[in-house]
Amino acid sequence: MDKPAYVHPTAVVDEGARLGDNTKVWHFCHVYPKAVIGCNTILGQNVMVANGVTIGDFCKIQNNVSLYEGVILEDYVFCGPSMVFTNVTTPRCLFPRNTTEDYRTTRVKRGASIGANATIVCGVTLHECAFVAAGAVVTKDVPPYAMVAGVPARIIGYMCERGERLSFDSRGVATTSYGQRYVKGTGDLVRKEEA
Numbered sequence: 001m002d003k004p005a006y007v008h009p010t011a012v013v014d015e016g017a018r019l020g021d022n023t024k025v026w027h028f029c030h031v032y033p034k035a036v037i038g039c040n041t042i043l044g045q046n047v048m049v050a051n052g053v054t055i056g057d058f059c060k061i062q063n064n065v066s067l068y069e070g071v072i073l074e075d076y077v078f079c080g081p082s083m084v085f086t087n088v089t090t091p092r093c094l095f096p097r098n099t100t101e102d103y104r105t106t107r108v109k110r111g112a113s114i115g116a117n118a119t120i121v122c123g124v125t126l127h128e129c130a131f132v133a134a135g136a137v138v139t140k141d142v143p144p145y146a147m148v149a150g151v152p153a154r155i156i157g158y159m160c161e162r163g164e165r166l167s168f169d170s171r172g173v174a175t176t177s178y179g180q181r182y183v184k185g186t187g188d189l190v191r192k193e194e195a
């Protein structure tokens, strides 16, 4: 059954912020007035959601994550503890870049996961079910189902939507333990629909 969002008494949700049903906002969070958060999403302790940020349904944002203006999270996105989004490429104090026009968009598509302490440089897109390893610094778009690690982050493999590493045969086909097939073609990895 749908319940209105729960906001812990220590959290601040500014008037105007939109929170979907069943969403939980835990200790010491701050949600700005023009933030939009979907249903069934969890904000862990000390999460900040700035104006203009959109978060989809069923997302999990772990402790100590700040979502700055320009960040868009689609549904089922996982943000590991203390991971960092950026929104200005070349910040300077004396010549501040702090208007909406200065902020670059970072989009995290459905089902993507970001490991603990990773940094996402602004302007990139993490495509569907992309996986960012703990501590990685992502400087480029991450293709669907790709797993990236290191500084700067490089593709080290592929992962299915449920989190299994994929091994490809000579035809470029990977089959998961539950029978789902992923096919490497000339472009992005494609998940085949069940027959």
Ligand SMILES: CC(C)(COP(=O)(O)OP(=O)(O)OC[C@H]1O[C@@H](n2cnc3c(N)ncnc32)[C@H](O)[C@@H]1OP(=O)(O)O)[C@@H](O)C(=O)NCCC(=O)NCCS
Residues within 6 Å of the ligand: 080, 081, 114, 115, 116, 117, 132, 133, 134, 135, 136, 149, 150, 156, 165
């Ligand atoms: C990337 C990850 C999924 C790999 O897990 P795995 O498939 O079990 O891989 P392995 O541990 O077998 O490591 C494979 C290789 O990648 C390297 N590696 C693993 N994690 C790495 C990371 N975060 N950064 C850089 N390299 C990494 C390993 O050293 C190993 O290298 P080698 O082949 O040269 O020895 C995992 O290490 C990770 O970072 N998970 C994120 C955890 C997280 O942040 N969770 C948040 C909620 S608690």
